[in-house]
Amino acid sequence: MKKDISTEEKILTAAGQIFKSKGYAGARMQEIADKAGINKAMLHYYFRSKKMLFDKIFKEILSSFHQNIVKILNDDINWEKKIIVLTERFFLFVSKNKDIPIFIFNELHKNPEFFQKQLLRFETIRNSSFFKELKTEMEKGNIVKTDPLQVLIHIFSGMIFPVIAEPIISSIGDFNNDGFESFMYQRKEIIPKIIIEYLKNNGEK
Amino acid sequence: MKKDISTEEKILTAAGQIFKSKGYAGARMQEIADKAGINKAMLHYYFRSKKMLFDKIFKEILSSFHQNIVKILNDDINWEKKIIVLTERFFLFVSKNKDIPIFIFNELHKNPEFFQKQLLRFETIRNSSFFKELKTEMEKGNIVKTDPLQVLIHIFSGMIFPVIAEPIISSIGDFNNDGFESFMYQRKEIIPKIIIEYLKNNGEK
DNA sequence: TCATAGTTTAACCTGTTAGTTTAACCACAT
DNA sequence: ATGTGGTTAAACTAACAGGTTAAACTATGA
Structure with a gap:
């Protein structure tokens, strides 16, 4: 002590x-x-043991990742602004923690039962103000009707996937480090724009 | 013999x-x-040796993945239809090969220098008819000016990421197997729509 | 000073792993 | 039958992994 x-x-x-x-x-x-x-x-x-040490670390990483998301999802700003902020924050998070997403997904892939033991309270995401506001707007007919989770995954995948796939993307684009960074910077602007435009494109078609 | x-x-x-x-x-x-x-x-x-066996297999998987992409990118259909077909094909591919993407990204992450040894000819992607047609349409002013690679990564991330992140998504959405499948099926429809709408939204704003 | 709990170290133990060797096996030509 | 080249299974080896032990060290309080 x-x-x-x-x-x-x-x-x-x-x-x-x-x-x-x-x-x-x-x-x-x-x-x-x-x-x-x-x-x-x-x-x-x-x-x-190795297992116990690993579990402790994995649990911490998973939990901080989860809390991070929930906090942002409950920010007190409107849905449109929140999509932009979410993208921005995820951009920052994955830029600083490039190896965390692939680590989580990989270990989860190899050991799916780990998740049940964790009891992370994911209903906090479904019940977040972001999800609620989107549902309200959809009912009002202001935006396209879709699963709010789809919207969240658009943001996740849009910003997290490229970091996971960096070596491949850099090869395809023939990027050096700066090239990839500016690719991600562009992306940070495009992703929210795409999503918001899609949601607002209601009356047409 | x-x-x-x-x-x-x-x-x-x-x-x-x-x-x-x-x-x-x-x-x-x-x-x-x-x-x-x-x-x-x-x-x-x-x-x-284990290393040689692994290298052979990894090389094959990487190469078939690459060829798969190139073939689709050079299909003889217009860009709009191609986005839809690309999404559809990736959907099918990742559905049937759920563990390939995470495997590739993970091993590449742990051993980035493996890539240089591979000499996959990625210019075949940059020079594909899909990339060329997008660039032409952009120059003509028919669609929004952006890096065609961004468009490709929209499709990749939109369809590949959710498969990698399946355990997390299923937990957030409280899905069983069918729930996740119908989530992905929705996604297959949404992704091309979002991208195409974005590209066509030229004159506005 | 001594006792004690907590901390650190080096040496050791045991099971597992990649990789090797040996000998048997089998089809077939002589 | 006998020898031969390619093929197989089984036992073996050396290295290395995770994990244990017991002794030594350190700070603190009686």
Whole structure:
């Protein structure tokens, strides 16, 4: 109890980096220990097993990702502005955390049952003010009737997918680093425009 | 020389399945051997090492993915119809090969230098009739000026991302299997509509 | 000073993994 | 039958993984 948390903290930081870049199966306890600057036995002293250490980290990442989304979805601005802000925020988030999305999706793909154990309260997303406002506008006939989740996934996929697929996109576009960044910057402008135009295109056709 | 290729073929099929579902680090040579119905030593007899076996399979998957795209991009139909067809085809492809995209992106993420070795000719995508026609229409002022690659990535992300993120989307939407499928079916209709509307929305604003 | 709880270390243990070797096997030509 | 080349299964090996142990160290309070 007297010890400052630095050792535990160092382990979590190091383990987070290793797991995110190599995945569960590719990560080595020794490598995590080395990166944390401690002995391998310490990992087991603090977290008992590789699985437990991983679960703790994965749970934290998943939960912060979830909270992040919910917070934005409940911002007190109108739906149109919120689509723009959502895109902007996701752009910032994935730019700073490029390896988190692929890490989450990959581990979830290999271990789908992990999700049931998590009990993340996803109804907070369905019940967010963003979803509610969209539904209200749809009922009023102001915007196209569609599943609000489709709208959210437009934003997710529009901004998260390119980061996951960066090596391929950069190859197709023959980009260097700057090229890809400006591609993403363009995207940040286009995505909300596309979605909003689509939703507003009601009376036509 | 007398032997038919069935053994090699069986190995490749089995290894493909295991690698795709577990990734390189998670795959076990013994498991591949079992699935192929042969002895572990045979894997080494035919492919020398795990790395070589993996490289061969990864190369094949990447290449077939690439060829698949190029073929569709050069279909002899106009751009508008092509967006619809592209979306449809990607929908079918990812539905039948749900674990290929995440596998490719994940392994590429862990081993980015693999790409340089591949020398896939991505200019065939930039030079496809789809890209050319979009550029022509943009110059004529018939559609909004934008990078054709952005349009392609709209389709990719719109259809591929949801498959990668299926567990999360199903949780948010509280879907069972059918629920997710009908979500994707809706999506297949929405995505081309959104893109085409956006491109045609030229004079306004 | 001594006792104690918490922390750290090095050495060790055990199971698993990729990769190797050996010997048996089988069809077939001589 | 016998030898031969290609093919297979099984046992083996060395390295490495995760995990354990026991002893040493450190700070603190009695």
